[in-house]
Amino acid sequence: xPGTHRRTSSTFFGLAASDPGRGVAATPVVSYSRTLIRAxxxxxxxxxxxxxxxxxxxxxxxxxxxxxxxxxxSKTGASLNPDLNYVEIEAGTRxxxxxxxxxxxxxxxxxxxxxxxxxxxxxxxDRKAHAGRIAKTEIGERLTDxxxxxxxVEPIATEDGD
Numbered sequence: 001x002p003g004t005h006r007r008t009s010s011t012f013f014g015l016a017a018s019d020p021g022r023g024v025a026a027t028p029v030v031s032y033s034r035t036l037i038r039a040x041x042x043x044x045x046x047x048x049x050x051x052x053x054x055x056x057x058x059x060x061x062x063x064x065x066x067x068x069x070x071x072x073x074s075k076t077g078a079s080l081n082p083d084l085n086y087v088e089i090e091a092g093t094r095x096x097x098x099x100x101x102x103x104x105x106x107x108x109x110x111x112x113x114x115x116x117x118x119x120x121x122x123x124x125x126d127r128k129a130h131a132g133r134i135a136k137t138e139i140g141e142r143l144t145d146x147x148x149x150x151x152x153v154e155p156i157a158t159e160d161g162d
Contacts (some may be wrong), residue, residue: 048121049128050155054149056145060112062112085139088121094115
C-alpha cells in the first residue's frame with residue numbers, strides 16, 4: 001500500500017476487534033481509508049483419473065511372440081507386486097505405418113521387446129498431466145530399465161456426478 005493510505009479500524013475476518021464473542025465471517029476483510037481489500041479464496045478442483053502407460057519390456061530366451069508376451073506379463077506383475085497390485089497389465093497394440101495390425105512382441109535372435117499397456121487409477125489430482133506424471137513415476141520406480149510412455153489420461157466419473 002502506498003504511504004498515503006492509513007488503516008482506519010482494526011478488523012479481522014470482517015469483525016471489529018471490539019465485537020468479542022461474535023461468529024467469524026467467511027471472507028477476511030481489511031479496510032483502509034480509501035480501499036477495501038478482500039483476500040481471495042482459491043478453490044482447486046481435484047479429480048480422479050484413469051491412466052494408461054505403455055511399457056517396452058525386454059524378454060530374453062524366447063522363441064515365439066506368444067511366449068514373449070506371457071513372460072513379459074509375468075515379469076511385470078512380479079515387479080509391481082505387492083506395492084502396485086492394482087495396476088492392470090495387458091498386451092499392447094501395435095500397428096505398422098501402413099495401418100496393419102502387428103503382434104505385441106517383436107522377436108529377433110531369441111530376444112523380444114514386448115509392448116504392454118499398464119492401467120492404473122490416480123486419485124486427487126488437479127490436472128491430467130499431473131496424473132500422468134504420478135502414474136509414470138510410480139510404475140517407473142518398480143520397472144527399472146523399461147521405457148515408459150503415457151498413452152492416455154481420462155477423468156473417472158465419481159458417484160457425486162462430477
